Amino acid sequence: xxxxxxxxxxxxxxxxxxxxxxxxxxxxxxxxxxxxxxxxxxxxxxxxxxxxxxxxxxxxxxxxxxxxxxxxxxxxxxxxxxxxxxxxxxxxxxxxxxxxxxxxxxxxxxxxxxxxxxxxxxxxxxxxxxxxxxxxxxxxxxxxxxxxxxxxxxxxxxxxxxxxxxxxxxxxxxxxxxxxxxxxxxxxxxxxxxxxxxxxxxxxxxxxxxxxxxxxxxxxxxxxxxxxxxxxxxxxxxxxxxxxxxxxxxxxxxxxxxxxxxxxxxxxxxxxxxxxxxxxxx
Numbered sequence: 001x002x003x004x005x006x007x008x009x010x011x012x013x014x015x016x017x018x019x020x021x022x023x024x025x026x027x028x029x030x031x032x033x034x035x036x037x038x039x040x041x042x043x044x045x046x047x048x049x050x051x052x053x054x055x056x057x058x059x060x061x062x063x064x065x066x067x068x069x070x071x072x073x074x075x076x077x078x079x080x081x082x083x084x085x086x087x088x089x090x091x092x093x094x095x096x097x098x099x100x101x102x103x104x105x106x107x108x109x110x111x112x113x114x115x116x117x118x119x120x121x122x123x124x125x126x127x128x129x130x131x132x133x134x135x136x137x138x139x140x141x142x143x144x145x146x147x148x149x150x151x152x153x154x155x156x157x158x159x160x161x162x163x164x165x166x167x168x169x170x171x172x173x174x175x176x177x178x179x180x181x182x183x184x185x186x187x188x189x190x191x192x193x194x195x196x197x198x199x200x201x202x203x204x205x206x207x208x209x210x211x212x213x214x215x216x217x218x219x220x221x222x223x224x225x226x227x228x229x230x231x232x233x234x235x236x237x238x239x240x241x242x243x244x245x246x247x248x249x250x251x252x253x254x255x256x257x258x259x260x261x262x263x264x265x266x267x268x269x270x271x272x273x274x275x276x277x278x279x280x281x282x
Contacts (some may be wrong), residue, residue: 001086001135001246002247003135004086005031005046007032007083008034008081008087009026009084009088010036010143011023011035011087011088011089012037012117012121013092013141014046014088015043015046016193017191017222018090018191018193018235018239019035020235021235021239022238022239023050023057024239034057034059035058036060036062036199038062040061040135046059058080064117067123070120070121070124071120073124074124074125083128084132085132086128086136086138086139088138088141089139089141090141090186091141092141093169093198094110096152096217096219096221097221098215098217105205105206105207106212106213109202109203111159114159114188118140121138125138126138126225129180134180135268137246138170139183139184139186140163140170141186142163142185144187144254145161146185146187147164147259147266148259148281163185164187167183167185168251170183174279180273183251184242184246186238186254187252188253189232190229190231190232191229191233191257195225196226228260240282242252258280261281265279
């Protein structure tokens with residue numbers, strides 16, 4: 001996609017972090033932006049901040065775990081702005097701990113947001129883009145966790161591996177069916193976001209007694225992530241990478257830090273058929 005101005009971008013998880021940075025960057029390119037997020041107050045604030053720059057922006061409370069919410073977000077974008085040219089399936093959550101100690105609710109909530117949110121986005125946005133028959137681009141936010149596997153974060157790794165696999169299959173399917181609709185997968189490293197406190201948005205149905213089990217493993221990984229994101233990369237860097245990838249048609253949007261080395265270690269283990277080596281990013 002060469003031209004952004006005058007087109008429409010839809011971003012989920014758009015009230016903060018990488019999502020807001022992408023929405024803000026698209027607005028800076030002259031696009032009309034549609035923000036979807038589960039937090040009403042943060043969403044309203046994000047929309048106002050973008051409108052203050054002179055760009056057109058609207059927001060809609062969206063739970064990406066619900067197909068009807070994602071469909072409503074797309075319909076709002078089309079009714080307000082006439083189409084959808086860029087869509088970013090970006091909303092995500094994190095749970096941590098030992099896999100056998102985490103609750104079924106941990107598995108269900110993380111799967112519903114991180115995987116089903118992307119599934120709903122693919123099933124909603126791709127048919128619209130194909131029907132429009134013009135240059136369009138879908139961006140799925142995975143993580144460098146999609147290319148690695150570390151202890152105490154198995155559920156998160158599983159969901160991000162799923163997003164990567166879905167995105168790779170989608171790339172091939174689009175290549176066989178359209179020369180105008182493209183897809184990229186964003187794999188961020190540690191970014192200054194609020195993911196360490198994502199439990200603030202955990203639904204009541206996954207917050208019943210026994211659903212959140214406080215363990216040493218859970219606290220260990222939350223402390224690690226809290227410290228990591230505090231010194232992480234500004235989300236605007238991810239937004240710049242996304243815009244560059246859309247312009248060039250690049251599929252993989254990867255980090256350049258120690259996470260890339262960890263991913264290479266895992267791929268070498270697979271190539272050599274040896275047992276996994278624990279290689280945390282340095």
